[in-house]
Amino acid sequence: MRGQRVIPPPHTPRGVKRAPAVHNADVAAVFEEIADLLEIENANPFRVRAYRTAARVIGDLNREVSDLLAQGADLTELPGIGADLAGKIQEIVSSGASAMLVKLRKHTPPALIELLKLPGLGPKKVKVLYQELDIHSLDQLARAARDGRIRNVHGFGAKTEAKILEAIAAQAGSTGRFKLAAAAQYAERLVAYLKAAPGVGRVIVAGSYRRCKETVGDLDILVTASRSSPVMERFVSYDEVADILAQGETRATILLRSKLQVDVRVVAEESYGAALHYFTGSKSHNIAVRKMGQEMGLKINEYGVFRGRQRIAGETEESVYGAVGLPYIEPELRENRGELEAARGRRLPKLVNLSDLRGDLHAHTKATDGHNSLREMAEAAKARGLEYLAITEHSRRLTVAHGLTPQRLLAQMDEIDRLNAELKGIILLKGIEVDILEDGALDLPDDLLGRLDLVVAAVHSRFELSREKQTARILKAMDHAHFSILAHPSGRLIEQREPYDVDMTRLIRHARERGCFLEVNAQPDRLDLLDIYIQMAKEEGVLLAVNSDAHSAHQFDYLSFGVGQARRGWLEKNDVLNTRPLKELRALLARTL
Ligand code: DGT
Ligand code: CA
Numbered sequence: 001m002r003g004q005r006v007i008p009p010p011h012t013p014r015g016v017k018r019a020p021a022v023h024n025a026d027v028a029a030v031f032e033e034i035a036d037l038l039e040i041e042n043a044n045p046f047r048v049r050a051y052r053t054a055a056r057v058i059g060d061l062n063r064e065v066s067d068l069l070a071q072g073a074d075l076t077e078l079p080g081i082g083a084d085l086a087g088k089i090q091e092i093v094s095s096g097a098s099a100m101l102v103k104l105r106k107h108t109p110p111a112l113i114e115l116l117k118l119p120g121l122g123p124k125k126v127k128v129l130y131q132e133l134d135i136h137s138l139d140q141l142a143r144a145a146r147d148g149r150i151r152n153v154h155g156f157g158a159k160t161e162a163k164i165l166e167a168i169a170a171q172a173g174s175t176g177r178f179k180l181a182a183a184a185q186y187a188e189r190l191v192a193y194l195k196a197a198p199g200v201g202r203v204i205v206a207g208s209y210r211r212c213k214e215t216v217g218d219l220d221i222l223v224t225a226s227r228s229s230p231v232m233e234r235f236v237s238y239d240e241v242a243d244i245l246a247q248g249e250t251r252a253t254i255l256l257r258s259k260l261q262v263d264v265r266v267v268a269e270e271s272y273g274a275a276l277h278y279f280t281g282s283k284s285h286n287i288a289v290r291k292m293g294q295e296m297g298l299k300i301n302e303y304g305v306f307r308g309r310q311r312i313a314g315e316t317e318e319s320v321y322g323a324v325g326l327p328y329i330e331p332e333l334r335e336n337r338g339e340l341e342a343a344r345g346r347r348l349p350k351l352v353n354l355s356d357l358r359g360d361l362h363a364h365t366k367a368t369d370g371h372n373s374l375r376e377m378a379e380a381a382k383a384r385g386l387e388y389l390a391i392t393e394h395s396r397r398l399t400v401a402h403g404l405t406p407q408r409l410l411a412q413m414d415e416i417d418r419l420n421a422e423l424k425g426i427i428l429l430k431g432i433e434v435d436i437l438e439d440g441a442l443d444l445p446d447d448l449l450g451r452l453d454l455v456v457a458a459v460h461s462r463f464e465l466s467r468e469k470q471t472a473r474i475l476k477a478m479d480h481a482h483f484s485i486l487a488h489p490s491g492r493l494i495e496q497r498e499p500y501d502v503d504m505t506r507l508i509r510h511a512r513e514r515g516c517f518l519e520v521n522a523q524p525d526r527l528d529l530l531d532i533y534i535q536m537a538k539e540e541g542v543l544l545a546v547n548s549d550a551h552s553a554h555q556f557d558y559l560s561f562g563v564g565q566a567r568r569g570w571l572e573k574n575d576v577l578n579t580r581p582l583k584e585l586r587a588l589l590a591r592t593l
């Protein structure tokens with residue numbers, strides 16, 4: 001068999017690049033995709049089935065169909081293959097492609113093709129999701145699954161919903177890193193599981209996770225226990241384990257089904273601080289601290305701080321820092337970006353906490369692309385201890401999100417007035433997330449914007465503009481009399497879309513001159529502004545708003561990730577606009593030029 005293969009079709013001229021060998025699996029895949037796309041198009045079920053049958057027949061052949069063709073075999077002798085399909089097979093084998101598939105792909109929204117690639121989602125389900133929930137991207141699918149909206153769709157249920165989440169996570173995992181919020185879902189369940197092992201003291205996730213990095217490569221879990229073997233046994237028998245990569249007496253590494261890798265280390269209680277410091281990192285911070293120790297004649301490792309053979313610290317992280325003459329440094333600062341100098345000079349920031357937030361200045365309702373009513377959003381914000389919530393729908397230009405026209409915005413403003421008269425313990429602010437148009441104008445009339453409590457403005461189009469044009473566009477928007485906050489200032493979507501090219505330093509300086517603000521958007525795929533620019537904004541004296549950008553009532557949960565990002569940017573309570581009481585906030589917003 002082998003010797004007979006790869007005979008080029010007779011019409012292939014010498015020296016012309018040949019298409020790579022086409023295998024039966026390739027032909028089958030083309031037919032499967034054709035069947036899927038036909039099904040989404042509501043094609044005749046018999047036609048769909050014919051392609052599926054052909055895919056199976058070719059896929060199961062014990063000889064390469066390209067060999068058969070090269071030998072002049074008649075493919076219509078195969079079960080289920082008529083003249084039409086035989087012709088298509090010939091086409092695929094000789095050209096490596098199918099004109100029919102190319103045409104079908106052109107008709108189908110590209111996002112649906114992406115969804116189809118997700119294991120467990122066939123064309124029937126994709127079609128239902130598209131039609132009933134208006135889902136046309138992987139991101140929207142993930143959001144809907146997390147919000148529990150998929151289980152209510154006919155034919156789905158909670159189990160399918162969970163499977164979808166797992167499949168999405170697996171796909172995210174294939175890029176190597178996990179977004180912090182996704183990692184948190186796996187970490188929390190695993191930590192609770194490990195805590196139940198016999199003899200366990202503390203269980204804490206260290207590494208980049210503890211430093212609140214926007215993505216994590218793997219989880220590093222530290223456990224204190226008198227005996228390590230029960231912890232190790234329990235860890236490797238966790239029900240989400242796909243593979244045990246390493247297993248020793250006090251450490252093990254596993255791969256979860258989601259493709260997230262987890263390291264666990266068991267240490268004695270007396271080494272807790274030293275081990276936590278070591279495994280929290282960052283590596284560069286650790287090396288710098290160790291060097292300080294060396295200069296003082298100390299040895300620092302994951303078991304403790306030693307002078308000669310004597311252990312002088314290590315039970316707590318404070319004791320480790322104390323041994324080198326430093327105050328405690330918060331994990332989010334440990335990137336060797338000036339925190340050691342600041343610690344030496346006793347100039348460390350007192351970082352903002354989630355509980356410092358008094359309000360949220362960016363949220364959507366089902367009037368546009370959110371999922372809950374005004375009242376539901378207000379109640380959810382109140383339940384989280386917030387005192388005010390700005391409703392900031394998209395503006396008309398953003399048609400995919402059913403952006404508001406002036407009339408619809410006016411109607412919502414009236415509704416907010418009515419609701420505010422009724423609600424207790426929470427105040428809704430009238431706002432908008434207005435589009436910054438390509439020329440820097442805002443997407444709604446000035447007089448209308450002037451009647452709002454605040455104007456959040458954002459770029460949602462023309463990401464590809466040159467640095468010069470993009471910068472000029474946003475600077476001009478900031479000059480607008482009613483501009484309050486620049487939302488998700490860099491425009492990046494983590495691992496999906498790079499930031500647009502813009503001179504962030506100029507935007508920050510301009511914000512200071514105009515008396516306006518920048519956002520730290522807490523959505524897990526945004527976490528935008530980026531930490532280094534947050535720090536720069538702080539140094540320039542620009543306040544930042546840590547906003548959820550919630551599209552449903554439980555997305556106020558995301559605020560904790562926004563606060564994590566703010567902490568990575570060294571922000572203190574006073575650097576954050578929405579830690580201010582409402583009266584003070586109103587005064588600050590009114591100062592916007
Ligand atoms: P990741 O997982 O890529 O998001 O980033 P990390 O920071 O969690 O890195 P990882 O998991 O490789 O290691 C966890 C911590 O262990 C790291 O933050 C610092 C510490 N560590 C790892 N390797 C070394 C090393 O060679 N020297 C020192 N001093 N510390 C290390
Ligand atoms: Ca890690």
Ligand code: CA
Pocket residue numbers: 207218219220263
């Ligand atoms: Ca690790």
